[in-house]
Amino acid sequence: GIMDQYQRLLLCEGRQGERPEQNRRAEMARFVDEEAERIMADLENESWYHGALPFEDVICLITESGDFLLRSLEAQGGRGPVVGRLL
Structure with missing residues (x-):
């Protein structure tokens, strides 16, 4: 039946025992990780991106309106971007 065909496909792809949803989640996680790495690499080339800059240094850099x-x-859930600006 259909499950036998699915198991044969999994064997061909080396994924025997994985459920379709697990496979989709794993593929999505890989995609998100790759995209996050690409975005972070692009950010690091921008003059306005300063990486893990301490707050004390931010005050010195943001001086004009x-x-x-x-x-x-570094947040509890991992790394995340923060925007600072002077109004």
Whole structure:
């Protein structure tokens, strides 16, 4: 039946024992990780991105009205971007 065909396909692809949803989730996780790495690499080439810059240094860099920068923080859930600007 259909399950036998699916098992044969999994054997051909080396994924025997994985359920379709597990496979989709694993593929999506790989895609998200690859995209996040690509975006972070692109960000690192921008003049307004400063990586894991301490807050004390941010104060020195944002001095004029309209100035902004993007920095990365280590948060409980992992790394995330933070925007700072002076109005």
